[in-house]
Amino acid sequence: MTRLSVNINKIATLRNSRGGSIPSVVEATINCQKFGAEGITVHPRPDERHIRRQDVYDIKPHITTELNIEGYPSKDFMKLVIDVKADQATLVPDKPGQLTSDHGWDTIKNESFLRDVISELKSHGIRASIFVDPDQKMVEGAKKVGTDRIELYTEPYASGYMADPEKAVAPFVAASKLAKSLGLGINAGHDLNLKNLKYLIDMIPYIEEVSIGHALIADALYMGLRNTIQEYLECIKP
Numbered sequence: 001m002t003r004l005s006v007n008i009n010k011i012a013t014l015r016n017s018r019g020g021s022i023p024s025v026v027e028a029t030i031n032c033q034k035f036g037a038e039g040i041t042v043h044p045r046p047d048e049r050h051i052r053r054q055d056v057y058d059i060k061p062h063i064t065t066e067l068n069i070e071g072y073p074s075k076d077f078m079k080l081v082i083d084v085k086a087d088q089a090t091l092v093p094d095k096p097g098q099l100t101s102d103h104g105w106d107t108i109k110n111e112s113f114l115r116d117v118i119s120e121l122k123s124h125g126i127r128a129s130i131f132v133d134p135d136q137k138m139v140e141g142a143k144k145v146g147t148d149r150i151e152l153y154t155e156p157y158a159s160g161y162m163a164d165p166e167k168a169v170a171p172f173v174a175a176s177k178l179a180k181s182l183g184l185g186i187n188a189g190h191d192l193n194l195k196n197l198k199y200l201i202d203m204i205p206y207i208e209e210v211s212i213g214h215a216l217i218a219d220a221l222y223m224g225l226r227n228t229i230q231e232y233l234e235c236i237k238p
């Protein structure tokens with residue numbers, strides 16, 4: 001059964017815009033889980049444009065589901081993830097100044113680096129997931145570096161969905177079938193929303209976790225956080 005992990009980056013974006021503590025990321029963590037979220041995702045970027053390192057320490061005691069921390073596996077990132085003993089670390093190949101995550105790992109060129117990082121995460125009991133494009137060779141490379149899961153970067157699906165859902169989802173179905181055959185768990189995320197989510201899950205029902213933030217938080221501005229989370233859950237639960 002696919003789990004919904006709510007990414008609360010954009011709560012922190014709003015908070016940072018005034019320099020105070022409203023809205024609170026701790027309150028958001030508590031309420032998202034109360035409203036049905038099955039995980040909390042944060043992406044503390046090096047420039048702390050939204051989620052700050054301290055936020056991760058602050059929210060950890062309030063996690064009653066799972067904490068998924070996304071980021072480039074720098075020394076700082078690894079210390080943070082290990083310090084708070086995240087349930088899952090999702091490694092992304094982002095450069096510090098990137099507007100947002102916009103590609104998966106080259107798991108072939110980065111084989112040695114990823115293998116070492118994943119081994120360290122596992123030694124601390126932290127599930128490893130790596131951000132990949134729906135590319136068969138990258139999925140095969142993910143298996144070789146020993147990750148527990150892959151997270152499929154779904155922006156290309158989202159951007160193609162309205163025009164041609166079948167064409168948009170096809171590479172993701174193929175990559176998922178390969179990943180499953182290799183024994184990899186499958187997560188998915190980026191630009192998923194109330195329009196495109198159900199079809200993705202219908203086509204790939206064995207996705208273990210979707211992490212959704214930008215569209216969900218935007219929807220909550222109009223529908224409220226409780227109703228919004230319930231609507232997203234209805235898209236992924238049969």
Ligand SMILES: CC(=O)[C@@H](O)[C@H](O)COP(=O)(O)O
Pocket residue numbers: 007009010043045070092099100101131189190213
């Ligand atoms: C890896 C991924 O897709 C998410 O972490 C996304 O990048 C959110 O980051 P921003 O909220 O900074 O866009």
Ligand SMILES: NCC(=O)COP(=O)(O)O
Pocket residue numbers: 007041070151188189190191192211212213214215216
């Ligand atoms: N891993 C994807 C994520 O956490 C949220 O991405 P988005 O929904 O903010 O695009």
